[in-house]
Amino acid sequence: MKQILTQELLVSLTADIPSISPKFFYDGVGSHLFDVIMLLEEYYPTRMEKLIMDTYQRDTANAVAHCDVLVDLGAGNCIKGSQLFNSIKPKQYRALDISKEYLEAAVADLQKQFPQIEMSAHAVDLSLPLAFPDLQALRKVFFYPGSSIGNFDPEKVDQFFTNLAHECHGNGGLLIGVDLVKDTKTLHLAYNDPLGVTAAFNLNALLNVNRLIGSNFQLQDWEHYAFFNASQSRIEMHLRARSDVQVILPGNGSQDHAISFSAGDLIHTENSYKYTQEQFVEKLRLAGFADIQCWTDPNQYFLVCFAKV
């Protein structure tokens, strides 16, 4: 595993645009930092999504109609998934996330509160194709809140939606939350909070990479940099070198790899795409979802959709 990750990071860090995949944000510390981000005044997506889910609870439950298995994609602390239990009454809850220990602890806690629901936690990388052969005969509701879909490039979104539409096997759908295009100031603040929690979350990716592959990134050499790229309709997060830096990736038995960065060089860590409702619904439709219902907040900051096959 360590060798595979080292190879992946060697390729991404030495590419024309050096990058670290956003999946590296989420070790135990990163998952906790994201929980704090969701509490921040500036980070409106969580509040807006909750407002929509609370306001339209009955409508979303009617749209879902029946749920054998709630499949929570990137479940994190599982709070949002558990908030659906009373309204859509799943018989099974299957939580998927890359942050294994954090997820397992959250599911274990939840199982105590809801002993009547069969629960399982799965350490899964959502950037790879998903298959649920054991759930084929059951009505599945995939749940993908928090605008996590914004981290995928638009072409990857198409593949992901097509994969999920297929995995519904003609019965079920996708309940999804996505952030909408809005004024640049609001977007910028959400990813540049004055307390610096998002900066810590971004920098923590370097500590996680060090822990996973034994590299030697030093936090003091890097700073958080996030901005709205209007032409691509996305927030971009980067880590910017504060000075000339050399980083060593261990060779695992062969020679170590030294990667040099000059002051000001960037490592791209995350995109967070923002959509219009029309663009997003069109993507769901193209992927094979036939019946799409949407709800939004009064300012149209955020969108929740239930897309049925």
Ligand SMILES: C[S@@+](CC[C@H](N)C(=O)[O-])C[C@H]1O[C@@H](n2cnc3c(N)ncnc32)[C@H](O)[C@@H]1O
């Ligand atoms: C933006 S957070 C959302 C958490 C939660 N669903 C919510 O809305 O509060 C993204 C979640 O996806 C998980 N995640 C990120 N990249 C992933 C990947 N490639 N595969 C699986 N899970 C991933 C993270 O660990 C994190 O829990």
